[in-house]
Amino acid sequence: MSTQHSRSAAKLMIAPATFLLFVWMLVPLVMTIYYSFQRYRLLTPDRRGFIGFDNYVNFIDNPAFWSSMGNTLLLVGGVLVITIVFGILFALLLDMPMFGQGIVRILVIAPFFVMPTVSALVWKNFFMNPVNGLFAFAAKALGLQPYDFLSQAPLASIIGIVSWQWLPFATLILLTAIQSLDSEQLEAAEMDGAPALSRFFYIKLPHLSRAITVVILIQTIFLLSVFAEILVTTNGGPGTASTNLTYLVYAKSLLSFDVGAGSAGGVIAIILANIVAIFLMRAIGKNLDS
Amino acid sequence: MARAISTRRKIGITALAWALGLLIFFPILWTFLTSFKSEADAIADPPLFLNFHWTMENYFAVQERSDYFKHFWNSVVIAGGSTLLGLIIAVPAAWSMAFVPGKYTKDVLMWMLSTKMMPPVGVLIPIYLIFRSTGLLDSKTGLVIVMTLINLPIIVWMLYTYFKEIPGEILEAARMDGATLREEIIYVLTPMAIPGIASTLLLNVILAWNEAFWTLNLAASKAAPLTTFIAGYSSPEGLFYAKLSAASIMAIAPILIMGWFSQKQLVRGLTFGAVK
Amino acid sequence: MGRITLDKVAKRFGDVEVIPPLDLTIEEGEFVVFVGPSGCGKSTLLRLIAGLEDVSGGQIRIDGKDATLTPPAKRGLAMVFQSYALYPHMSVRKNIAFPLKMAGMDQAEQDRRIDNAAKILNLTDYIDRKPGQLSGGQRQRVAIGRAIVREPAAFLFDEPLSNLDAALRVGMRLEITELHSRLKTTMIYVTHDQVEAMTMADKIVVLRAGHIEQVGSPLELYRSPRNLFVAGFIGSPKMNLIAGAEAKKHGAATIGIRPEHINVSKTEGAWKGRVGVSEHLGSDTFFYVHDTGLVDDITVRVPGEFDLKSGDTVYLTPEADKIHRFDDKGLRFE
Numbered sequence: 001m002s003t004q005h006s007r008s009a010a011k012l013m014i015a016p017a018t019f020l021l022f023v024w025m026l027v028p029l030v031m032t033i034y035y036s037f038q039r040y041r042l043l044t045p046d047r048r049g050f051i052g053f054d055n056y057v058n059f060i061d062n063p064a065f066w067s068s069m070g071n072t073l074l075l076v077g078g079v080l081v082i083t084i085v086f087g088i089l090f091a092l093l094l095d096m097p098m099f100g101q102g103i104v105r106i107l108v109i110a111p112f113f114v115m116p117t118v119s120a121l122v123w124k125n126f127f128m129n130p131v132n133g134l135f136a137f138a139a140k141a142l143g144l145q146p147y148d149f150l151s152q153a154p155l156a157s158i159i160g161i162v163s164w165q166w167l168p169f170a171t172l173i174l175l176t177a178i179q180s181l182d183s184e185q186l187e188a189a190e191m192d193g194a195p196a197l198s199r200f201f202y203i204k205l206p207h208l209s210r211a212i213t214v215v216i217l218i219q220t221i222f223l224l225s226v227f228a229e230i231l232v233t234t235n236g237g238p239g240t241a242s243t244n245l246t247y248l249v250y251a252k253s254l255l256s257f258d259v260g261a262g263s264a265g266g267v268i269a270i271i272l273a274n275i276v277a278i279f280l281m282r283a284i285g286k287n288l289d290s
Numbered sequence: 291m292a293r294a295i296s297t298r299r300k301i302g303i304t305a306l307a308w309a310l311g312l313l314i315f316f317p318i319l320w321t322f323l324t325s326f327k328s329e330a331d332a333i334a335d336p337p338l339f340l341n342f343h344w345t346m347e348n349y350f351a352v353q354e355r356s357d358y359f360k361h362f363w364n365s366v367v368i369a370g371g372s373t374l375l376g377l378i379i380a381v382p383a384a385w386s387m388a389f390v391p392g393k394y395t396k397d398v399l400m401w402m403l404s405t406k407m408m409p410p411v412g413v414l415i416p417i418y419l420i421f422r423s424t425g426l427l428d429s430k431t432g433l434v435i436v437m438t439l440i441n442l443p444i445i446v447w448m449l450y451t452y453f454k455e456i457p458g459e460i461l462e463a464a465r466m467d468g469a470t471l472r473e474e475i476i477y478v479l480t481p482m483a484i485p486g487i488a489s490t491l492l493l494n495v496i497l498a499w500n501e502a503f504w505t506l507n508l509a510a511s512k513a514a515p516l517t518t519f520i521a522g523y524s525s526p527e528g529l530f531y532a533k534l535s536a537a538s539i540m541a542i543a544p545i546l547i548m549g550w551f552s553q554k555q556l557v558r559g560l561t562f563g564a565v566k
Numbered sequence: 567m568g569r570i571t572l573d574k575v576a577k578r579f580g581d582v583e584v585i586p587p588l589d590l591t592i593e594e595g596e597f598v599v600f601v602g603p604s605g606c607g608k609s610t611l612l613r614l615i616a617g618l619e620d621v622s623g624g625q626i627r628i629d630g631k632d633a634t635l636t637p638p639a640k641r642g643l644a645m646v647f648q649s650y651a652l653y654p655h656m657s658v659r660k661n662i663a664f665p666l667k668m669a670g671m672d673q674a675e676q677d678r679r680i681d682n683a684a685k686i687l688n689l690t691d692y693i694d695r696k697p698g699q700l701s702g703g704q705r706q707r708v709a710i711g712r713a714i715v716r717e718p719a720a721f722l723f724d725e726p727l728s729n730l731d732a733a734l735r736v737g738m739r740l741e742i743t744e745l746h747s748r749l750k751t752t753m754i755y756v757t758h759d760q761v762e763a764m765t766m767a768d769k770i771v772v773l774r775a776g777h778i779e780q781v782g783s784p785l786e787l788y789r790s791p792r793n794l795f796v797a798g799f800i801g802s803p804k805m806n807l808i809a810g811a812e813a814k815k816h817g818a819a820t821i822g823i824r825p826e827h828i829n830v831s832k833t834e835g836a837w838k839g840r841v842g843v844s845e846h847l848g849s850d851t852f853f854y855v856h857d858t859g860l861v862d863d864i865t866v867r868v869p870g871e872f873d874l875k876s877g878d879t880v881y882l883t884p885e886a887d888k889i890h891r892f893d894d895k896g897l898r899f900e
Contacts, residue, residue, distance in 0.1 A: 009471070010386030017383035017446055018398060024439040025405045028413035028420075035415060090310065098304040106550050107311035110318055113549035115500040117520040118538045122321050124524075125531060132333040132531065134320070141336070167314065169556075176557045214561045225409050228502035228517070232524045246411040246503075253415050254507065262415050270412035277407035281400055462618050463651035467665035467712070468639035477664070481655040 029270070035263035042257035055264035059252075064240045065265075068248040071155055072272075075244055076223045078159040079166055080216055087170030087215070088208070092200070094171070095178045105175075112168040116228035123161045124150060124233045154234045154242035161229055166222075170215050177211035178204065220276050224269070245269050318542075325349070325535035332531035348536035355533070356519060358540055365515035367430050368505070369498035372437035373445075373491055379438070380445040381487070385479070387446075388453035389461060399450065406443045410503045421508060430513045433505060437498045444497070445490055448559045452486025489555035492548055496556075499545045516541040568629065568719040568752030569594045570615060575624035577610055577776075584610050585776040587624055592720075592754060592769075597746050600756045601763040602773035602799070608756045609724055611773070615754065616645050616722050628719060639668070644713035645722040648729065650705045652697040652712075658684075659693045662711045669716075683711040686745070703734045710745070720752035727762065739765060760800055764788070772796050794896040797822050803852060803865045805890070812860050818891035818899075825852065825867035827888035832874070835881025839864065841874050855880055 039051045059065055094105060111119065127133050128149035136146035149157040181204065189199050227246050230236055236243035236251060243251070249269060253262025312319075323339070324332050331342040352358050387395045417436065418427070426432030456479070464478045502517040509518055520541050523534045549556070570592040577585040585607045592598050600608040613619045615626060617638035626634045633641050644665070652661050662683060666676045684690045687707040697705055706726060713721055723742070727735045743766050746753050757763055763770050764784045772779040772787065772795075780792040784800075791797035797805050805822045813821045829835070830853070839858035844851060853866045853874060866882060874880060892898050 007390055007392065010390035010392065013382035013386040014398065017379050017402070017442060020379065020439060021402055021405050021442060025408060028416040029408070031416035031419075032413055093303070093307050093310070096303045096307075097300055098307050099300070100304065100308065104307045104311040105553065107315040109549070109553055109556075110315050110546060112556075113496060113500070113546045114318065114542050115517050115520065115545070116502045117506075117517050117524075118542055119317070121520060121524055121534060122317050122538060125534060126320055126324065127317065134337060137335060137337055164314070164317070172553060173557050173561060176554075218561060221407060225411060225503060227411075228506060228521070231506060232521055246409065249411045249414065250507070254418070259415055259419070266409075266412040266415060269409045273407050273409040273412070277404060281404060281407075457649055457651065459647040459649050459651040460653060462616075462638075463645065463647055463712075464653075464664070465618070465638050466616060466643070466645045467716075468668035469664075473668060478653055482653075 032263045032266045032270075035259050036267050038260050038263075040259040040263075042259060051260070055260040056268075059261050059264045059268070064243060064248060067240045068243045068245050071240075071242060072224065072244040072246075074155060075159055075162065075226060076220055078156075079163045079223055080219060082159070082163040083166045083170040083219065084212060084215060086167055087174050088212075090167070090171040091174035091178050092204075094175050105172075108171055109168045111164050112166070112172075114165065116165065117232050119165055120161055120229040120232040123157075123164070128157055150234055151238055154238065158226075158229055158233060158242055161233070162223065162226055165229075166219055169219070173211055173215050174208060177208050181207045217276065217279060221273065224273055224276065245272070318546075321535045321538050323535075324532055325539045327532050327535075329530070329532045332535070348532045349540065351533050352537045352540065356522060356537070358519070358537065361514055361516050361519035362540070364430060364509075364513055365499055365517075368433045368437055368513075368515050369495045371430070371434040372441065372498050373494040375434060375438045376442050376445045376494060377449075377487065377491060380442060380449055384446050384449035384453055388450050388456070389458060399447070402443045402446055406440075410440070414507060417504075418507065428509050428512045428514075433509055433513055433515070436504050436508065437501060440501070440504070441494050441497055444559060445494055448490040448493065448555075449483075449486060452490070453483060455486075456482050489552060490559065492552040493555050493559040496545050496549055496552070570720060570752065570754075571627040571630075572615070573625040573627065575611075575614060575626060576622050577607075577614060577619065578622040583776065585614070588776070588778055590771065590778065590781070592752060595750045595752055597743075597753045597755065597766060597768045598771060599763040599767035599769070600754065600771045600773055601758065601760055602779075604758055605775075606773040607776035608758075608773045610776075612722055612724055612754060612756045616643055617641050642716075642719040643722055644716045644718035644720075645724065646706075646709045646713050646726045648725045650697075650709040650726075650729075652705055652708055654697055657694050657696055658689060658700070658708050658711075661697065661708055662689075662715055665712060665716045679715045679717075680711075683715045686714070686748075687711050687741075702730050703738060706730065706738055707741075710742070714745075714749065718751065720754060723753065723755040725757055726755075727757070728759075742766065761802060764800070770800075772799060790898065791822075791890065792898055794820060794822070794892050797890060797892070797898070803867060806861065806864050808860045808864075810860070813891075816889060816891055819894040820892040820896070822890040822892065823884045823888065825865040826869075827885045828864070828866045829883045829885065830866055830868050830872065830874075831881045831883070832878075833881065835883040837864075837882040837884075839880055839882060841876055841878045841880050844874060844876065846871065853880065855882060858882070 036055050037050055037052060038048055039054070040048050090108060094101065094108070098104070114122075125133065127135050130136050130146045130148040133146075135149070139146045147153075185203055185207075186199060189203050194202065225246050226244060227250065230242055230244065230247045231250075234242045236247045240248075245265065246269065249262050249265035252258050252265055325348055326344045326346070327338065327342050328345055328347070331338050334342075387399060421427040421432050426435070460478060460482070461474060464474045469477065499515075500517065502521075505515050505517045506521060509515065520537060523530065523537055572588060572590040574587040574589060575585065576583070576587040588611075600611060602608050610619065614621050617633070617636060621634060624634075625632055628641055628643075653664065656664065659680060662680050663676055666679065680693075681690075684693055687710060689704070689707055689711055692700060692704055697708065700708065709726070726742075727738050730738060739762060742753075742755075746766075755762075755766060767784055769781065770784055770787055771781050774795055780787060780796045787796060787800045791800060791805075794807065798807060801824055803825050805824045806828075807820055807822050809820045813819060837858045837860065839855035842854040842856045842863060844853045849870070851868045851870070851872045853868070853872075854863045855866060856863050858864055864882065890898055891900075
């Protein structure tokens with residue numbers, strides 16, 4: 001395969017993809033960094049100029065920043081815990097012999113294909129609405145006071161919605177991983193006298209550890225950027241109670257038209273994502289070798 | 291593993307699994323049912339499950355009120371166009387990385403993956419400003435470009451993992467048999483690669499169809515796809531439940547159906563081949 | 567047709583020299599086997615001849631013409647791969663037809679050749695099946711069929727039997743040998759299995775770390791291995807290699823004696839030892855003898871059945887004229 005001719009043809013074929021991604025990554029990155037050191041408001045574009053770290057200082061000094069950092073971490077952490085715990089349970093259940101397994105799989109996977117704006121609106125109106133939502137009806141039926149989820153517990157509600165969207169993903173990946181477990185290993189453990197619970201903790205869970213790592217890392221990448229769900233349900237409110245970093249940058253740049261501050265926030269988001277990325281790349285890179 | 295399991299136990303598991311499956315699916319089912327109700331039935335107290343007067347009027351109303359087909363067409367162009375463009379760029383790249391790996395192939399692959407780690411919000415401002423000054427804002431062309439680039443790493447990776455599974459010896463055999471590079475691609479590689487390419491296409495249409503950050507920020511009206519179209523229903527509450535349901539079902543139905551066909555590929559594509 | 571000459575052919579991957587400059591001539595119609603342990607460069611050498619790898623130096627001539635830079639398809643060679651490399655989406659007929667189609671041969675001639683090949687290889691009944699529906703042996707035959715229809719100057723085989731089970735392997739070995747005597751075309755065959763090499767080859771090329779250790783007919787290699795490596799590699803069970811005082815008696819640094827050249831007695835002999843494991847094959851009996859004071863264990867092969875149990879005392883006598891002597895560089899001398 002590796003003759004001189006085929007190697008130079010190969011380079012030529014990789015070139016467009018590499019070049020495009022390089023431009024796509026580098027140009028905006030450089031611009032974001034550049035803007036982050038500029039005073040640049042779209043409403044007063046003539047008062048532009050270099051202002052050093054002022055944008056960063058202002059962005060970080062804002063109480064909204066720290067609450068958005070907290071919200072981002074809660075959102076990511078909350079969704080990860082929910083999806084992985086329930087994902088493992090669902091995957092174990094779906095791996096068992098049953099009637100109509102294919103259909104159950106289809107039902108479970110469905111939410112992943114629902115676009116974020118639709119799922120946010122469905123949950124907001126049909127379930128969480130304090131007047132006409134199904135939860136309100138259920139509360140009234142039980143003689144309780146209806147609860148206004150999105151104004152009283154906005155972040156938890158959003159965590160719930162996002163978890164519903166990502167649970168199928170976790171379940172599907174963990175199920176795939178469980179099914180790839182060599183059944184002879186489990187039979188050997190059974191012959192060795194390990195009861196079902198021990199078989200889960202000593203054989204299945206270690207086997208799943210890699211899949212769990214992958215789920216954590218990939219979901220984290222996406223969850224750091226949750227946006228549509230917040231925009232559609234709470235607009236980040238009340239106050240900044242459900243504003244995450246992504247939404248804060250959006251609000252700064254496209255609602256307050258402060259390009260400089262927004263860019264500073266963008267750079268912070270990039271740094272945060274890169275910390276996660278390093279771990280993800282390691283996990284996937286290892287897989288390349290095996 | 292052919293072991294007898296008691297039917298009673300199997301029925302128990304089946305019942306539990308179905309209950310959970312239906313619970314997870316319920317929001318979609320409820321939306322589906324509501325879309326056939328009148329607005330009054332949609333907010334009836336107590337809620338009506340099946341015993342209501344079924345009507346199609348909401349579907350017509352949605353088309354009339356907010357021009358569903360325009361947005362549907364925008365979604366088709368953006369998702370389809372970006373996927374095709376992505377495949378055109380990615381197929382040669384993945385092909386050569388899988389079959390003519392060089393010293394830096396692995397590094398290039400990892401680097402491509404790393405571009406996917408860039409949080410969209412980190413580059414939102416420059417893209418927004420560039421688009422504004424070049425007239426790409428709120429244009430299908432602009433969204434096709436963005437969507438192609440954000441999904442390109444996934445396309446390359448998916449194709450790479452599929453191509454990797456085609457044994458190199460088969461291509462060498464074709465070469466020994468006198469096939470030119472062109473013939474090798476037409477007669478041997480393409481027929482063997484088509485299933486993988488099809489899965490990649492499917493998954494990327496799904497991803498592009500559902501992408502909501504860039505579409506919400508870059509396309510307000512003219513080029514707005516279904517994600518933005520639905521977001522337009524977020525303000526008028528209460529009285530529009532049935533129409534919102536109809537709009538939602540129309541937005542998700544095509545992709546839901548495609549998605550059900552591509553579950554397996556989804557796992558592989560979204561984990562960059564780390565879980566198969 | 568089919569004389570292949572390698573002139574100072576070398577291959578480097580980056581800084582690693584896989585094959586140092588090497589000369590070899592393969593005569594027309596010869597069945598040549600490249601044999602050696604894994605990683606010895608035998609497959610690389612085959613791929614250099616096929617044109618699937620570029621040479622880093624030297625010249626490859628096929629029938630006197632320089633083919634060093636000729637692309638694989640133009641060299642007039644056909645190859646059978648270890649994994650068979652059948653096109654999974656094509657029927658057996660289409661697989662076999664592929665090289666002919668690529669050559670732009672007319673349909674009538676294609677059909678004639680395919681039918682002929684199918685008859686020779688007993689593939690007629692499966693001709694419309696896909697490779698996925700065939701057994702390992704059948705797939706192997708399709709791969710060979712795809713090679714023979716081209717009527718090549720030489721066949722290249724890259725460990726073609728290693729994916730088959732033991733019984734099938736013996737059968738295919740015979741079929742390939744018969745095919746060779748029928749077609750009389752040059753064949754180059756790569757294997758790590760010295761039994762295949764011994765049974766099939768006209769000429770064996772023993773390779774180690776890219777070097778040719780010895781070239782010769784199977785019996786030449788068996789009777790007079792050039793060095794310790796070839797001595798240990800050719801023959802089964804392995805030759806016993808003894809160094810030290812016993813070797814000095816013969817004026818050598820190491821002596822070698824094949825298991826079948828040692829006589830066994832319960833009462834008297836040159837070396838005394840104790841039987842460890844014994845393997846009774848019926849036709850032969852192998853003993854692994856310990857405590858001889860020479861090496862850890864000496865392998866002995868006795869024809870037919872022989873009544874000795876583990877722990878029994880045994881006397882061994884090597885046949886004097888079958889002792890191989892090696893100097894301190896490991897080279898054999900008379």
